[in-house]
Amino acid sequence: MVxxxxxxxxxxxxxxxxxxxxxxxxxxxxxxxxxxxxxxTDASGNTASCTSTVTVSDDTYSCSPTVASCVxxxxxxxxxxxCYGSLTEDELNDGSTGLHLSFMQAxxxxxxxTHTITTEVYGSAGSDHCETSLTxxxxxxxxxxxxxxxxxVGGTAYFGAYTTFYTSYLAxxxxxxWLTGxxxxxxxxxxxxxxxxxxxxxxxxxxxxxxxxxxxxxATCDSQITVxxxxxxxxPTVASCVxxxxxxxxxxxxxxxxxxxxxxFDNGSxxxxxxxxxxxxxxxxxxxxxxxxxxxxxxxxxxxxTTEVTIVDTEAPYISCVSDITYYVGMSAPxxxxxxxxxxxDNCCGDTTTTLQANDVSFGCSDIDTTxxxxxxxxxxxxxxATCDVPVTVLDTTGCCAVIGTVPSPPxxxxxxxxxxxPxxxxxxxxxxxxxxxxxxxxxxxxxxxEHFEFHGQCDLVMMSDPSFADDIGLDVHLRTKLxxxxxxxxxxxxxxxxxxxxxxxxxxxxxxxxxxxxxxxGELNEIGGFPVTTTPRGGKERKYTIDLGSKYPxxxxxxKVFKEFVSVKVMNGSEEAFGKTVGIVGDFKTGKxxxxxxxxxxxxxxxxGNEWQVLPSDNKLFx
Numbered sequence: 001m002v003x004x005x006x007x008x009x010x011x012x013x014x015x016x017x018x019x020x021x022x023x024x025x026x027x028x029x030x031x032x033x034x035x036x037x038x039x040x041t042d043a044s045g046n047t048a049s050c051t052s053t054v055t056v057s058d059d060t061y062s063c064s065p066t067v068a069s070c071v072x073x074x075x076x077x078x079x080x081x082x083c084y085g086s087l088t089e090d091e092l093n094d095g096s097t098g099l100h101l102s103f104m105q106a107x108x109x110x111x112x113x114t115h116t117i118t119t120e121v122y123g124s125a126g127s128d129h130c131e132t133s134l135t136x137x138x139x140x141x142x143x144x145x146x147x148x149x150x151x152x153v154g155g156t157a158y159f160g161a162y163t164t165f166y167t168s169y170l171a172x173x174x175x176x177x178w179l180t181g182x183x184x185x186x187x188x189x190x191x192x193x194x195x196x197x198x199x200x201x202x203x204x205x206x207x208x209x210x211x212x213x214x215x216x217x218x219a220t221c222d223s224q225i226t227v228x229x230x231x232x233x234x235x236p237t238v239a240s241c242v243x244x245x246x247x248x249x250x251x252x253x254x255x256x257x258x259x260x261x262x263x264x265f266d267n268g269s270x271x272x273x274x275x276x277x278x279x280x281x282x283x284x285x286x287x288x289x290x291x292x293x294x295x296x297x298x299x300x301x302x303x304x305x306t307t308e309v310t311i312v313d314t315e316a317p318y319i320s321c322v323s324d325i326t327y328y329v330g331m332s333a334p335x336x337x338x339x340x341x342x343x344x345x346d347n348c349c350g351d352t353t354t355t356l357q358a359n360d361v362s363f364g365c366s367d368i369d370t371t372x373x374x375x376x377x378x379x380x381x382x383x384x385x386a387t388c389d390v391p392v393t394v395l396d397t398t399g400c401c402a403v404i405g406t407v408p409s410p411p412x413x414x415x416x417x418x419x420x421x422x423p424x425x426x427x428x429x430x431x432x433x434x435x436x437x438x439x440x441x442x443x444x445x446x447x448x449x450x451e452h453f454e455f456h457g458q459c460d461l462v463m464m465s466d467p468s469f470a471d472d473i474g475l476d477v478h479l480r481t482k483l484x485x486x487x488x489x490x491x492x493x494x495x496x497x498x499x500x501x502x503x504x505x506x507x508x509x510x511x512x513x514x515x516x517x518x519x520x521x522x523g524e525l526n527e528i529g530g531f532p533v534t535t536t537p538r539g540g541k542e543r544k545y546t547i548d549l550g551s552k553y554p555x556x557x558x559x560x561k562v563f564k565e566f567v568s569v570k571v572m573n574g575s576e577e578a579f580g581k582t583v584g585i586v587g588d589f590k591t592g593k594x595x596x597x598x599x600x601x602x603x604x605x606x607x608x609x610g611n612e613w614q615v616l617p618s619d620n621k622l623f624x
Contacts, residue, residue, distance in 0.1 A: 002052065004040035014042040019049065027063035029056035066098030066123030070130035078138045083177035084109045085136040087117070092132045098123025112136050112177050112215075138215040142175035144187070146209055146221035153196055154231030154299060170223045171209040186211045190220060198234035200227040232298035237271035239294040241305035248314045254348035254458060255284045256311045262292070265307050271296030279304075285313045285348055285382065313382035317346040321376050321388035327363050328395055334362035340376040340390045345488060349459030349481075349614055352607065353379045357387075367394040437464075437571050437586040445585060448574075449592030455585070455610030456488045457481060460623065462613045463493075463569060464584035470552050473498035473529055475582070477558075477569060478615055478622045490567045493560055494622035495547070497529025501622050504545060506565040513543055513562075519624045553578040585613040 006014040019037035034054040041047045058064065071094045076085045087110070089103040096103075102122045110117065117134045120127060149170050171187045190208040205225040212218045229235070245264055247256045258264075258281045266276060274296035283290060287310045295302045320343045327335070337354040346352050357375040372392045379385045437448050446452050455461075461479045469475035480492040494503040502525070503516040513535065517523040525533055528547060536544045547558040557572040571579065580589045587594040593602050596612050603609045 002038045006042040014040045016040050025056045030058045030063055061099055061125040064099040065125045066128050068121035068128035068130040069095045070119050070132045073133040075135045081176050083112045092119045096121045098125055100124045110136050112138055138177045140176050141217040141219045142173055142211050142213045144171055144173045144211045144219045144221045146171045146223035148224045150226045150228055152228050152230045154229055154233035173211040175213040196227045201229045201234055203227050232272040235272040235298040237294055237296040237298045237301055237303045239269045239303035239305040240267040241265050241292050241307045242267045244308040246310045248312050249285055252347050255282050257282055265292045269294045271298045273297050283309055283311050285311045313348050315347050316384045316386045317378045317380045319344045319378040319386040319388050321390045325390055325392045327392050329365055337376055340374055344378045345456040346380040349457040363394040370394055447587040447592050448589045453606040455606050460615035462584045462615055463586055464582040466582040468581055476620050493567045493569050496622050500528040502528045504560050506562050506567045508564055516624050
């Protein structure tokens, strides 16, 4: 500030000027003192001067503007254990100018990858910004942990073993950055997936696992692979049989129980913990192929093989002869086997032949009052024989030998046989049907016309069968006989009506009842084929089963009685409508003829009839 005074100011004030003119100052003078000479001139031209010191300042910072300057590109690494980088505020500054500068980025923790980072620069004169291309890279390797593994060569997971390699089970991995997929996706075998076989079972194999992250960083570890065969695929079940075997039939039987002879069939079958069984352990006399079934833990778990088995009947048949015979010369026909043999039987129901050692035995006058021995012979189907001797006393009651030196000639033609005089077995024709037929425990059979006969042997017999019974639902009655020394009896009866099968067995004690309904022992028994069944105990050793056919055939029944071990089957009040088409050992309903299976041939001999009506494989299976 400059002031001036003059003695004559009342008339004209003095003027003030700057020596050399008004000075100018710029940013270069800021902060430096400047000397300025001031001159005062009055009206009379008189002058006076003084100096002033001028301090130049930049209080508005016009000489210090804020200018941002950043590096154009920069690469940083992710922070330890993270997929993000880390920036300080001035890390990207590259010579920004201005007073009192400060820096700020919108993203100080950039993620893996390349980003454009803007830095805001603040100063006393204002703000400015600049940009940097920032790349964040991952150089940190992943971590991997291996696990022991049980590998089963068998093909099926079992007991904690795995049949394929699941890498997530072999190793677990972690990485600071997973941009795609999961850690399990990145785990793999170093050098490719290994393969193991039966030769490796029981060994421990080292396998190196590797993991690679998205940035190409890798890590490895070793896993111990225990190779196992938990499903025994390296020990498959293989059946091996001997080619053939021969056994004698069991005593009193026409078959052989091979339940305890299974090992005879084995010819070195192999596998893990194998067991063996025969699919048919009770073959009959003859030759058939039996199957040995071998099972084990291996894969396959089951295998089969076959053996040709021959069951031989070596048991002699039973024979019983009359105690003695008196032969009358001139009256008796030549002796036949039925004159000598009173009964016979065999453990097998096959054909048996009965003969005398000398056929058509006859005696003449020279034999009168003498006793001769005649031998009866029974030969079964396997050629086994049994004999018995009968003393025959020869007498003459007609006087035909009274003429000395002559013997009456027999009448012309052959002498009649016993079959011609009194044929054995039921007659081919008979009276009208009675409506009833039965088979008793000690096998006495009664035909529909009430004629009786016997058949002794051990086998299954068709009593009657009619597929058209009760509007074609069908009827079968089968009997199972059991041989005891020289006689037999009906042990079991099985009846099929429609789709139901009732099997009843005799036993030493009738309680509890021994029956099967549709092969279920003591199953619920209310009906069979839609016909009601009632069971009536009759004392401690007797039981009765009644099948009421009245809903279809009024007043008609099938009655099964059990007394101890003996079973009998009887049809009550049977009609031609119900039983007119039945066939079987009890004969034809209308005529009483005992017909063969062809429906035409009449069989008069009871032994042949029994053999004819044995149950065949082509017949329905009834017994369990």
